[in-house]
Amino acid sequence: MKSAPAGFELTVAVWLLLAACPLTVSEWRISQLSQITSYGIFAMSLAFLWGQTGLLCFGHAIFFGVGAYAMALITKGLLPGVGDSTVTGLLAATLLPGLVALIAGTLVFRGRSLSGAYFAIVTLAAAAIAERAASHWSLIGGFNGLLDVPPLRYGVGANRVELLAPVPVYYVVLGAAGAMYGLLLWLERSPLGTxxxxxxxxxxxxxxxxxxxxxxxxxxxxxxxxxxxxxxxLFVTQFGFVSPALIGVPLSTEVLIWTALGGREVLLAAFLGALAVRSVESVLSEALGYYWLLALGVLFVASVVIFPRGLLGRLLALSLPRRMAAPADPGP
Amino acid sequence: MAQALLVALDASNFMLALLLVTLGLVILFGLMNVINMAHGEMFLLGAYAVVLVQRYGGSFWLALALAPLALGVIGLVIEEVVIRHVYHRFIDTILATWGLSISLKQAVIIAFGPTAQQVHNPLPQTVEILGTLYPVYRLFIMAVAVLAAAGTFLLFYQTSLGLVARAVIANRPMAGSLGLNTRRMDRMTFAFGAALAGLAGAVMAPLMSVDPQMGVGFLIPAFLSILVGGTGTLLGTLLGTTLIAGAGTVVSSIWSQITAQIVVFALAIVVIRLFPQGLTGGSQER
Incomplete structure (x- = not known):
């Protein structure tokens, strides 16, 4: 990966700008931005899988949706014996989809593994299955989903406080996004990433x-x-309800578009892709109506054909890790 | 007995309809190595061509003739503007056609609105088969599917044009060196695949609710049929559509439509996992 001269400086600038957003943006927009930031984390996870490992997944919303449902079930107290704290919920929302992915990956990749295109079609079918199953499983609310998912909470027992003010919520979500970015970037730059x-x-x-x-x-x-x-x-704590729409094909498609438009090979580019598309959508979709999705589709095709690395990928690419950038490795 | 016959008729009807939809897809996939995610929307455009022709007073049969032509032309344009640039980037063809599918569907919504359109059934009669009443139009669809499959097979395996097309696919530089116009073959194959999708859409229109979502419903079963059967041969497609449609009809006659979809998709994934080259063991290494 060739790095742009200012990739590192731009990366720092983006995070500083995001941290400074509450100073200038209205509270309503900030609460929207928090939701979109969760989508940004989602886009980064796809960029890691697709951009780094080359696995094009058409059903990535399955994992997002399993996390969302796990969080909703736990924080609403519907699962006896595990409590209903935010931390338990987030832990389950991370571990359960991770486990699902681990099992699915073992089944799909062991031995003679599925090729890239087959993987794409199989994940598309899996997303369709997940969506249909979720809308017909009454334990998780069926077609209507689960309403009134509690917001982020801290403290225990009677002292428990719900975090509702938009700005603190935003900083929690942004902090989580930063942590996930750091984790994925560290993995990407480790020997594992190579x-x-x-x-x-x-x-x-x-x-x-x-x-x-x-x-x-x-x-x-x-x-x-x-x-x-x-x-x-993280998303359902702000959105307040979870439905089969969060687990199926449409959201899987959306996250692909964000990631592809931003830049699949660069985490921050994918993150900004999600932020940009969703922000523009919230402003323009009202005015453009049906034409918005048409424009997005055409833009997506154009970017795949003309800019396979996305619109921001080149700009935000970081230089290679130092161990690989060393001039001439003497080698054995 | 009558019940079993009806299930069998429904199964073969669904199977042949699925075969008709899958034909265009498997030509692009098996012969051109293009995964056409926009196939469902080309099918959709075929159905809306019927709506459009009928709106201006044309008959259904005129529409049936015009739809494949219109889709062939649209296919030519799509190939020239988009697909030609991504042939060498296999995975990107999936993305580009997926983007096309979103755009085409949205264009249809803008032109015709999101609600379902009505298409008149040109053959509303029923006919008695071994004591069971069956709609004539369903039999017509089955006939069209058989003819289209046979025609495609003959075109690609019995004519010199088909030979040229397969030569270009087998070894592009060699075919080019021998003086074959490879660009022209790409264009024609793609347009042919699109025209088949248009034909399928037009034929199916009278029996379906013609709405912007109708293409997606067929896309996944069609792809799974190809992967289950194997991409190398048309025989594989035949086998794949038979299994997917047969299993679907049988399961849905016992449980519900939705269970059938879940069960069939899941079974198909298992088969694809166990036989990555498809049941007929496709000849292509990827």
Missing amino acids: ALRAVRDNEQRTSYFGFDVSVYKTLSLALSGGVAGFAGG
Whole structure:
């Protein structure tokens, strides 16, 4: 990956700008921005899976949705024996989709693994299954979903406080986004990340070098699924209700568009892709009506054909980790 | 007995309808290596072509002839503007056609509104088959599907044009060196696939609720049929559509439509997992 000269400076600037948003933006917009930021975390999880490991997933909302449902069930106290705290909810919202992804990955990638295109179609079908199953499972609310999901809470017992003011919520969500960004970036720049990119660029060669390709793909899917689920859990605390729409094909499509438009290979570009598309949508979709989705579709096609690395990818790309940028490795 | 016959008729009707929809898709997938996510919307446009022709007083049969032509032209334009640029980037064809599918569906919503349109059934009669009454139009669909499949097979495996098309697919540089116009073959194959989608949409229109979502409902079963059967041969497609449609009809006659979809999709995923090359073991390595 060639880095833009100012990738690092721009990355820092973006985070500072996001942190400064509450100074200038109205409270209503801030609460919207918090929701969109959860979508941004979701987009980063897809960028990790797709941009780094080369797995194009058409059903990523499955993980987001499982996280959202897990969070809703726990914080509404519908699951006996596990309590109803925000922390437990978020933990379950991360671990459960991660586990689902781990099992799915093991099933799909072990042995003679599915090729990229087949993986895309299978995940699309899986998303359709998940959506239909969720709308007919009465335990999780069926077609109507679960209403009145509590907001973020802290403290215990009688001292428990609900976090409702938009600005503190925004900082919690932004902090979570920063933490997830840091985690995924660290993974991406670790030797594990290098192996994932090797799988992406040439699976056969990587396996000839002695790497168990299926393990890396499964691991990447599990990590990405966990982060997507965390984003889903965070999202429902602000959105207040969860429905089959959060688990199915339409949201999976949307996150693909955000990630592709922003830039699949750069986490922050995907994150900003989600923020930009959703922000513009909230402003323009009223005025443009049906034409908004048409414009988005055309823009998506154009970006795939003309800018495969997304509109922001080149701009925000960071330089390679130092261990790889070393001039000439003496080598054995 | 009559019940079993009805299930069997419904199953073969669904299977042949699915085959008709899948044909255009498998040509692009198996022969051009293009995963056309916009296939469902091309199908949709075929159905709306009927709506449009009938709105201006044309007969259904005129519409049935015009729809494939219109979709062929649209296919040519799409190939020239979008697909031609992403042939060498396999995964990106999925994304580009997915974007096209969103745009085409939205264009239909803008032009015709989001609500369902009515298409007159040109053959409303029923006919008695072994004591069971069955709609004539369903039999017509089955006939069209068989003819379209046979015609496609003959075109690609029995004519010199089909030979050229398969030569370009097998070895592009070699075919080019031998003086074959590879660009022209790409264009024509893509347009042919699109025209088949248009034909399927037009034929199915009288029996379906013609609304902007009708394409998506067929896209996933069609893709699963191809993957289950194997991409290499038309025989694989036949097998795949038979299994998917047969299983779907049987399960939905026992439980509900929705259970059928879930069960069939899940079973298809298992089969694809166990036989990554499809049941007929496609010849292509990917």
